[in-house]
Amino acid sequence: MADRKKNRGSKRKSVKVRRPLVQPEAIARLNLRDVETLKQFTTDLGKIMPRRLTGVPPKLQRQLARAIKRARVMGLVR
Amino acid sequence: MKSYEALFILAETVREDQMDAFNERIRTEINKVGGTVRQIVPMGRRPFAIPLKKRESGVYVRFDFDLDPVQMAALQERLKMNEDIFRVQIIRDDQPTGVKSPAPSA
Numbered sequence: 001m002a003d004r005k006k007n008r009g010s011k012r013k014s015v016k017v018r019r020p021l022v023q024p025e026a027i028a029r030l031n032l033r034d035v036e037t038l039k040q041f042t043t044d045l046g047k048i049m050p051r052r053l054t055g056v057p058p059k060l061q062r063q064l065a066r067a068i069k070r071a072r073v074m075g076l077v078r
Numbered sequence: 079m080k081s082y083e084a085l086f087i088l089a090e091t092v093r094e095d096q097m098d099a100f101n102e103r104i105r106t107e108i109n110k111v112g113g114t115v116r117q118i119v120p121m122g123r124r125p126f127a128i129p130l131k132k133r134e135s136g137v138y139v140r141f142d143f144d145l146d147p148v149q150m151a152a153l154q155e156r157l158k159m160n161e162d163i164f165r166v167q168i169i170r171d172d173q174p175t176g177v178k179s180p181a182p183s184a
Contacts (some may be wrong), residue, residue, distance in 0.1 A: 074138075075165075076124075077125045
């Protein structure tokens with residue numbers, strides 16, 4: 001009974017697709033040429049994955065987004 | 079002086095055996111605006127992830143160079159004129175390869 005009460009209203013799907021963090025040394029040198037690293041953070045259709053799914057710190061997420069957009073211009077990722 | 083890296087995609091008109099001549103021309107362009115090329119890294123022909131201007135692949139070459147930032151606009155203007163370049167992207171290179179940050183004096 002108590003359990004049922006607790007769960008009421010928590011209908012939101014929990015999304016727990018946390019991706020592995022890139023290595024610390026890769027963070028400092030993140031570049032549009034690191035195609036394999038960047039691909040880990042895009043969906044199959046080439047969308048940039050939200051931080052909710054990637055689980056990376058804000059600073060790195062911004063760097064990732066920037067690098068992915070640059071790589072797109074040069075035809076390296078979708 | 080700041081460190082940059084430029085990634086070029088060659089135009090279809092440049093044959094792959096003319097790469098050296100192309101590299102020299104770009105080196106001259108960078109030198110003309112007062113920059114120095116540290117290294118040239120040919121990356122070969124790679125398929126594009128998506129077609130760019132109906133092309134499916136391109137020859138990539140990377141230039142690492144130092145340049146006074148005020149000259150950057152001039153360099154980009156010059157590169158725009160160059161018809162051997164299909165696409166170019168120049169970004170700041172905060173930790174250039176081969177350049178170690180000075181060790182703290184003990």
